[in-house]
Amino acid sequence: MNKILEINNLSKSFDGGKTKAIDQVDFFVNQGDICAVVGESGSGKTTLIRLIAGLENPDQGNIIISGKEVSSIKKVMVPEKRNVGMVFQEYALFPHLNVLENIIYGLAKRKDKKQRAEVVLELVGLSTYKERYAHELSGGQQQRVALARALAPEPSLLILDEPFSNLDAMMRNQLRNEVFNIIKKTGVTAIFVTHDTQDALAVADEILILQNGKLVQKDEASRLYHKPQSIYVASLFGNTVQLNKGLKNAFRCPLKEDCCHAIRNENITINASDCEYVTTAQIVKRTFLGTHSQLLLKLDNGENLSVVTNEAVLGDELKIGFNSKDILAFDE
Numbered sequence: 001m002n003k004i005l006e007i008n009n010l011s012k013s014f015d016g017g018k019t020k021a022i023d024q025v026d027f028f029v030n031q032g033d034i035c036a037v038v039g040e041s042g043s044g045k046t047t048l049i050r051l052i053a054g055l056e057n058p059d060q061g062n063i064i065i066s067g068k069e070v071s072s073i074k075k076v077m078v079p080e081k082r083n084v085g086m087v088f089q090e091y092a093l094f095p096h097l098n099v100l101e102n103i104i105y106g107l108a109k110r111k112d113k114k115q116r117a118e119v120v121l122e123l124v125g126l127s128t129y130k131e132r133y134a135h136e137l138s139g140g141q142q143q144r145v146a147l148a149r150a151l152a153p154e155p156s157l158l159i160l161d162e163p164f165s166n167l168d169a170m171m172r173n174q175l176r177n178e179v180f181n182i183i184k185k186t187g188v189t190a191i192f193v194t195h196d197t198q199d200a201l202a203v204a205d206e207i208l209i210l211q212n213g214k215l216v217q218k219d220e221a222s223r224l225y226h227k228p229q230s231i232y233v234a235s236l237f238g239n240t241v242q243l244n245k246g247l248k249n250a251f252r253c254p255l256k257e258d259c260c261h262a263i264r265n266e267n268i269t270i271n272a273s274d275c276e277y278v279t280t281a282q283i284v285k286r287t288f289l290g291t292h293s294q295l296l297l298k299l300d301n302g303e304n305l306s307v308v309t310n311e312a313v314l315g316d317e318l319k320i321g322f323n324s325k326d327i328l329a330f331d332e
């Protein structure tokens with residue numbers, strides 16, 4: 001498999017070395033793959049993307065795009081020469097140029113500018129909008145123009161930084177699927193930053209997890225979800241309860257105490273009687289969340305547990321449980 005992006009031992013600090021935004025990161029992305037970058041706020045996602053785009057210089061390591069070294073401590077190639085396309089959360093279209101002109105602008109060197117612009121506009125389904133200006137388009141349409149503009153010069157790598165975060169929930173899912181179908185159709189390799197782990201699970205071939213600037217796991221979506229390497233990774237993909245000593249006792253769960261265990265909220269069964277590990281709980285507080293409710297529970301050994309459920313819960317007492325196949329185990 002041809003590697004389009006290679007990152008070797010990459011580091012970047014700020015504040016005279018006090019903040020290690022990216023800390024000895026190594027990975028590669030194969031041709032045609034979509035790689036999502038996920039991590040809590042401040043974990044280094046934007047810094048990594050900015051280093052790849054050439055908007056930051058590394059302190060250590062190097063970046064190779066399509067076999068060419070574009071960043072190292074000795075040289076940093078300017079963004080325009082890297083053959084990368086970029087799509088940001090703010091659509092950044094020129095307000096004084098119409099849609100077609102916005103796309104042509106980035107194609108200065110090509111002879112077939114107009115034809116190429118028409119091809120990418122067709123690809124994003126906006127051919128009939130080519131004479132409109134940014135203020136005459138919806139947020140989703142502007143983002144599709146931004147994608148067309150980024151794809152027009154046929155980049156080796158497409159970088160997307162939180163491309164859907166300015167859109168409402170309904171629009172997001174629809175546009176996300178459209179955008180990634182277009183990306184797959186063109187076969188371009190893409191790396192995108194997202195806060196929304198559902199986005200990453202839905203469209204990424206591989207997901208890369210950052211924690212305090214370090215790459216802590218890189219895996220395909222289903223492996224990462226089912227085999228997270230730490231509670232940090234598990235918690236990024238949904239509500240996860242760490243099974244501390246008190247909870248292990250409450251459920252009479254014979255797990256080793258020197259190993260960290262957790263259970264995903266969705267694998268906790270309310271009104272359970274046929275689970276392997278079951279306990280009785282009193283409902284201390286219910287919070288209505290529309291399709292779900294949050295229940296604060298006091299278990300029969302006095303331990304507290306908060307769970308979210310979409311089941312109707314009657315009365316103030318319930319049985320709650322889970323099965324051993326759903327327990328996540330970590331070495332930390």
Ligand SMILES: Nc1ncnc2c1ncn2[C@@H]1O[C@H](COP(=O)(O)OP(=O)(O)OP(=O)(O)O)[C@@H](O)[C@H]1O
Nearest residue numbers: 014015019021039040041042043044045046047048
């Ligand atoms: N120009 C800068 N000067 C100083 N510190 C910076 C700079 N850019 C980033 N940092 C710091 O580097 C760390 C990583 O920041 P970065 O923006 O890459 O994180 P992030 O994962 O993208 O966060 P978010 O999800 O909140 O956007 C943070 O501690 C941040 O404060």
